[in-house]
């Protein structure tokens with residue numbers, strides 16, 4: 001379990017994190033999204049003890065990660081796929097991680113199979129593609145069968161098969177009770193795998209939402225008919241909200257079946273009828289637009305009213 005409370009971090013005049021709270025629970029995939037420079041990597045590095053917070057706390061299983069007695073068992077981290085020695089062989093990088101934690105050598109073979117690097121285990125790191133390096137980072141992260149996984153943009157460089165594989169891996173890890181904390185700019189993918197999504201902007205957490213509950217809240221019916229004006233007047237008695245877009249009506253608070261029954265009973269010609277919900281991307285764009293005026297990083301520091 002990962003718990004961040006009231007985390008603050010500045011680099012000179014740049015606010016990287018301000019009053020950030022976050023919990024990554026066992027058995028869940030917790031995602032952090034945000035624009036470039038939002039503070040995602042700083043947050044992850046603070047949890048791993050690679051950055052010192054100015055204020056607040058970042059705990060793993062109730063302790064600062066630096067005090068974990070078996071660090072690779074507590075957290076598996078993949079935060080920088082370029083961190084490996086370019087001249088080392090794949091198998092040796094994983095072996096070093098295993099030996100440093102007193103893990104058996106057979107874990108090396110198992111984890112290399114798991115991430116799909118067994119066929120290239122003798123290749124030097126410098127000869128790996130970005131996607132292969134991501135897999136190597138994951139091999140090291142997974143080797144101790146950790147209780148938590150921290151993955152900073154692990155989808156970068158992965159091909160379609162790789163993204164599909166990663167989806168399965170994240171699900172398997174969380175189903176096995178692991179607390180998975182992940183960041184990515186590939187929102188469509190996160191929407192599929194994450195249980196909770198936090199949005200960071202300019203170091204502030206501007207939204208934290210349960211993915212299933214958000215999808216349910218934004219669920220609506222889209223109905224295209226020959227007379228949207230008249231159909232609207234009919235549906236308005238039962239719907240909680242209706243928005244017209246050309247010949248389409250977007251109807252909240254009713255099921256597809258309820259809309260169909262009313263339309264057919266009153267002899268409307270219905271061209272199409274489907275359930276829909278807002279995408280994570282549309283929510284995200286709206287949230288960032290709303291947060292922009294409060295941006296603490298981009299604002300100039302206040303000027304003193306001295307003589308000009």
Ligand SMILES: Nc1ncnc2c1ncn2[C@@H]1O[C@H](COP(=O)(O)OP(=O)(O)OP(=O)(O)O)[C@@H](O)[C@H]1O
Pocket residue numbers: 011014015016034035036037038039040041042043
């Ligand atoms: N070591 C550092 N020294 C100075 N500023 C830093 C340092 N590390 C991060 N920053 C600044 O802190 C802010 C947050 O950076 P961070 O790397 O955490 O963002 P991010 O959300 O991970 O971005 P990206 O999506 O581009 O990876 C940025 O303004 C960045 O320039």
